[in-house]
Amino acid sequence: QKEVEQNSGPLSVPEGAIASLNCTYSDRGSQSFFWYRQYSGKSPELIMFIYSNGDKEDGRFTAQLNKASQYVSLLIRDSQPSDSATYLCAVREMKTSYDKVIFGPGTSLSVIP
């Protein structure tokens, strides 16, 4: 089992709709969770981070974390064509002997005008 998994894409939504991106992780002790957006040929850009169970909202973006289910999601409301990109879920695993940020494979999102 991969450490971080995301729903397979590509995901296509019409402009104005809600895009829902899902992510599960295997390390129950993980504490920090991030969503990055990567445009083709560019570096990942941090969109949201979440550490506590529940929802965290920032503009059109809402991150949801459920540690019991080892599940984190990203909702994009009122999707715009400029939201078309690959969305990467990342989990930071910090232990006494190692520290790394593990990325999921990414979900490609296309917002259709």
Added chain:
Amino acid sequence: GEEVAQTPKHLVRGEGQKAKLYCAPIKGHSYVFWYQQVLKNEFKFLISFQNENVFDETGMPKERFSAKCLPNSPCSLEIQATKLEDSAVYFCASSQSETRGGGTEAFFGQGTRLTVV
């Protein structure tokens, strides 16, 4: 600096040659991570540093890859005797120490595109 600076942007090496990539983390960030992204595929974790100390190198192909983060110098990732399959974009990221309520997000540099021919 206020952003992670990676140099060079592009690097072309003949198979068997050495490649050296550099990364200057954001000032004040004590953690540095290196990742390899082949084509547009998954980010493969290579190595992490806490200041100048290797923290986690479980992703490093040790026979040809090495990395350092020395005080007052950019971090570096070196590939000896490059192979065609080393062609990828190498991203560096930095983050603060974990603090209550946050600070652990990693910020990425623009990447170095290595092409081995």
